[in-house]
Amino acid sequence: MRVRRVRKPVAHLEVTAFINVIVVLVPFLLSTAVFSRPAVIELSLPAQNSGVEQLKVNDLKLEVVIRPDALDVGDRIGGLIQHIPNNAQGYDLTSLSTLMQQVKAKFPDTKTATVLAQPTTSYEVLVQVMDTVREANVAAGAAVAPASAPAKPGQLARVELFPDISIGDAPISVAKK
Numbered sequence: 001m002r003v004r005r006v007r008k009p010v011a012h013l014e015v016t017a018f019i020n021v022i023v024v025l026v027p028f029l030l031s032t033a034v035f036s037r038p039a040v041i042e043l044s045l046p047a048q049n050s051g052v053e054q055l056k057v058n059d060l061k062l063e064v065v066i067r068p069d070a071l072d073v074g075d076r077i078g079g080l081i082q083h084i085p086n087n088a089q090g091y092d093l094t095s096l097s098t099l100m101q102q103v104k105a106k107f108p109d110t111k112t113a114t115v116l117a118q119p120t121t122s123y124e125v126l127v128q129v130m131d132t133v134r135e136a137n138v139a140a141g142a143a144v145a146p147a148s149a150p151a152k153p154g155q156l157a158r159v160e161l162f163p164d165i166s167i168g169d170a171p172i173s174v175a176k177k
Contacts, residue, residue, distance in 0.1 A: 062103065062113040062162060064096070064133055065170045066121050071096055071129070073103075076114075091125060093132045101136055104161045113162035116170035126167070135160050 061076035071091055074080040081103070084095045104110075113133050117126050137156040 060103070060107045060110045062110065062133075064113065064115050064129060066091075066115065066117045066125060066129055067170070068118070068120065073099055091129070093128060096129070096132050097136045100133055100161050101138065101159075111162060112164040112166070114166045114168060116168050118170045118172070121170075130165050130167070133162050134165060135163070 059077065063072075063074050063076055065072040065074070069086055071084040072080060073082050073084065073096070082099055084092050084099070086092060115126065115130055115133060117129075136159050138159050139156060
């Protein structure tokens with residue numbers, strides 16, 4: 001006796017609907033994607049035990065304190081270096097840059113600085129002060145400019161001053177009456 005088997009037709013996978021969805025979805029996702037290049041500033045936060053430090057005689061611990069009416073530049077060890085009051089346009093970043101160049105000329109090996117801001121300090125001001133402390137545009141051949149700067153005389157060269165910046169909260173100043 002013969003056994004008859006019922007042959008079932010092979011099922012074909014229907015993918016045209018899926019391909020249609022992908023054809024519509026891929027251009028939509030590509031057109032709505034946000035392509036951006038975020039700017040990142042690397043910061044180092046002060047260590048937990050930064051209050052107990054081994055101090056050197058000629059070691060500079062540069063601090064820039066952003067106050068509402070001025071910038072106070074000082075050395076954590078030696079005290080206030082210079083008080084830079086605001087000008088008509090706001091913070092006097094030109095004077096700060098000049099002072100940073102003078103400090104860098106005296107301490108060429110120092111690369112660290114701390115920027116201390118009060119809670120009411122705007123983000124824009126904080127970044128401008130950090131950029132001013134980090135680098136400066138100087139005339140080629142100036143005392144702070146590196147000897148390897150490729151700029152021609154009379155042109156401005158970008159010079160690294162204190163690239164390793166830490167940020168923190170400024171001590172609250174007592175208002176004078």
